[in-house]
Amino acid sequence: MIQTFTSLFKNKEIRSKIIFTLAMLFIYRLGSGIPVPGVDATALTAGIADNSILGMMNLLGGGALQRLSVFALGVTPYITASIIIQLMSMDVIPALTEMAKSGQQGRMKMDKITRYMGVVLAFIQAFTMVYAFDKSYGILSGAGVSTYLYVATVLTAGTMFLLWVGDQISTKGIGNGVSIIIFAGIVANIPFQFIQVFNTLVDTTNNTAMFNGILTFMLYVLMYLLIIVLVVFMQLATRKIPVQYTSSSMTKGRNDMTYLPLKINSASVIPVIFASAIMTAPLTIMSFFEANSFTTTLNNILSLQKPLGLCIYAVLIVLFTFFYTNLQVDPEKIAENLGKSGTYIPGIRPGTETKEYLSKVLNRITVLGAIFLVFIALLPYVLPMVTSLPSSVSMGGTGIIIVVGVAMETMSQLKGQLTQKSYRGFIQK
Numbered sequence: 001m002i003q004t005f006t007s008l009f010k011n012k013e014i015r016s017k018i019i020f021t022l023a024m025l026f027i028y029r030l031g032s033g034i035p036v037p038g039v040d041a042t043a044l045t046a047g048i049a050d051n052s053i054l055g056m057m058n059l060l061g062g063g064a065l066q067r068l069s070v071f072a073l074g075v076t077p078y079i080t081a082s083i084i085i086q087l088m089s090m091d092v093i094p095a096l097t098e099m100a101k102s103g104q105q106g107r108m109k110m111d112k113i114t115r116y117m118g119v120v121l122a123f124i125q126a127f128t129m130v131y132a133f134d135k136s137y138g139i140l141s142g143a144g145v146s147t148y149l150y151v152a153t154v155l156t157a158g159t160m161f162l163l164w165v166g167d168q169i170s171t172k173g174i175g176n177g178v179s180i181i182i183f184a185g186i187v188a189n190i191p192f193q194f195i196q197v198f199n200t201l202v203d204t205t206n207n208t209a210m211f212n213g214i215l216t217f218m219l220y221v222l223m224y225l226l227i228i229v230l231v232v233f234m235q236l237a238t239r240k241i242p243v244q245y246t247s248s249s250m251t252k253g254r255n256d257m258t259y260l261p262l263k264i265n266s267a268s269v270i271p272v273i274f275a276s277a278i279m280t281a282p283l284t285i286m287s288f289f290e291a292n293s294f295t296t297t298l299n300n301i302l303s304l305q306k307p308l309g310l311c312i313y314a315v316l317i318v319l320f321t322f323f324y325t326n327l328q329v330d331p332e333k334i335a336e337n338l339g340k341s342g343t344y345i346p347g348i349r350p351g352t353e354t355k356e357y358l359s360k361v362l363n364r365i366t367v368l369g370a371i372f373l374v375f376i377a378l379l380p381y382v383l384p385m386v387t388s389l390p391s392s393v394s395m396g397g398t399g400i401i402i403v404v405g406v407a408m409e410t411m412s413q414l415k416g417q418l419t420q421k422s423y424r425g426f427i428q429k
Contacts, residue, residue: 008414014174021173024165025184031071031161032185036154038147039068040139068130068139068151070158074185075166075178077122077159078114083270085114090327115163119156126155175413176406183406186399194221227376231404234372237264239365241358246342260338260345262362265369266328269401271320272377276398279304279313304381313381314374321370322363331358376401 009015089096089110096113099106130151134140140147166177174180197220202213240259279302286295303309335355344350348357377398 004411004415004418007418011418014414014417017172017174021169021180024169024173025180028071028162028165028181028184029188031158032069032188033067034070035067036070036072036151038140038142039151040141068133068155070154071162073122073126073155073159075159075162075181077125078118078163078178079182079273081114081117081121083273085110085117087327115160118163119160122156122159123152126152130155174410176410179402179406180410183403186403227379227400228404230372231376231400232408234265234369235401235405235408238262239264239361241345241361243338243343243345246344260334262329262358262365263369264365265372266362266366267321267324267369267373268405269373269398270324271317271370272373272398272401274320274324275313275316275377278316279309305385310378310381314378317374317377318370321373322366325362325366325369329362331355331362334358373401 008018085096089100091097096110099110102109127148130140130148134143134148140151162181163178166181169175169177169180171177198217201216201220203209238261240261243258243260245258282298282302286298300306301308302312304313332355335351335358338344338354339350345354345357348354
């Protein structure tokens with residue numbers, strides 16, 4: 001690993017891309033600390049501290065929400081728009097389906113539509129959020145429609161500027177621009193999270209309590225690292241299905257066997273995001289209104305701090321995992337492609353039997369992927385119920401899956417670029 005990092009920085013072109021990416025991330029973090037003009041950030045910070053849902057949103061956004069900075073929305077509206085467009089292109093809207101099958105040109109058109117939808121969603125989200133914050137916490141000195149429109153426009157412009165920063169990272173930096181921005185926002189809160197956990201667990205009033213608190217904190221850090229190792233393992237885990245070519249007349253050994261890899265967690269973090277949106281959206285809206293019997297009942301049903309809410313959350317994650325996995329991996333298409341390339345699975349007839357076999361294997365491994373996602377997603381809410389950790393600093397959750405996934409994908413791309421440069425240098429010699 002150390003040798004890989006050394007090789008990356010020795011390569012002039014890759015080193016320039018890394019430095020450029022760091023410069024873009026510095027701009028992002030700088031903008032995250034600049035509040036929108038006319039906003040009382042102190043009142044908003046106090047309000048978010050009393051609202052657990054907004055507190056979690058603030059942590060995932062790199063702390064930009066509590067200051068209502070120009071980047072408070074992040075790239076969330078664009079991500080939402082891209083998910084909607086992707087789902088609509090799955091034989092729901094014929095025009096989008098045709099674009100998805102039209103190669104690079106079609107993908108460019110879909111990206112343009114996604115960005116337009118992202119602008120609309122960002123403005124609606126910003127206007128609604130500013131209005132709700134002002135009514136709940138009084139964050140604006142001169143409240144009015146024009147003020148709301150002004151702040152919403154600034155927040156929307158901040159989101160689109162972040163998309164431009166992401167594009168620059170993708171074209172001139174190390175790639176995965178939007179993912180890198182989300183990664184930076186989550187990682188920026190990790191030092192604060194560990195400091196908060198340390199202050200919560202370690203009692204400095206006497207030596208015995210301080211020693212026990214330090215041991216507990218070390219156990220927390222160890223568990224955090226073990227969870228990261230588990231996430232890495234599940235991200236890399238695949239079910240290898242052996243395949244053979246009909247044109248091959250040689251009997252290959254085990255080491256020469258060709259495999260069709262199916263990822264255990266093909267859906268990645270998308271099911272958790274969908275389930276979280278369904279669970280938290282009603283609660284977030286209701287949190288801005290005065291408490292009554294309806295809001296109390298809804299909170300008891302959907303609250304992730306209650307056993308019933310956690311059960312509903314787990315069921316939604318499982319359902320969305322199977323749904324999105326079947327969207328991402330189409331056994332019928334795989335079977336068709338295997339038949340066209342003259343490839344077959346030993347002991348399985350091509351065509352319908354291959355499709356049924358792949359569907360059976362995919363459903364079985366998706367069960368493991370769904371259990372993994374449920375475990376990681378529920379951990380931040382279960383731990384505070386059985387430990388003294390506050391809900392805002394517990395381990396696990398969507399953030400770790402995103403951070404580990406982006407880090408692994410980025411390192412894989414950098415290694416690929418490094419290998420390409422090595423081959424190029426070898427050929428030129």
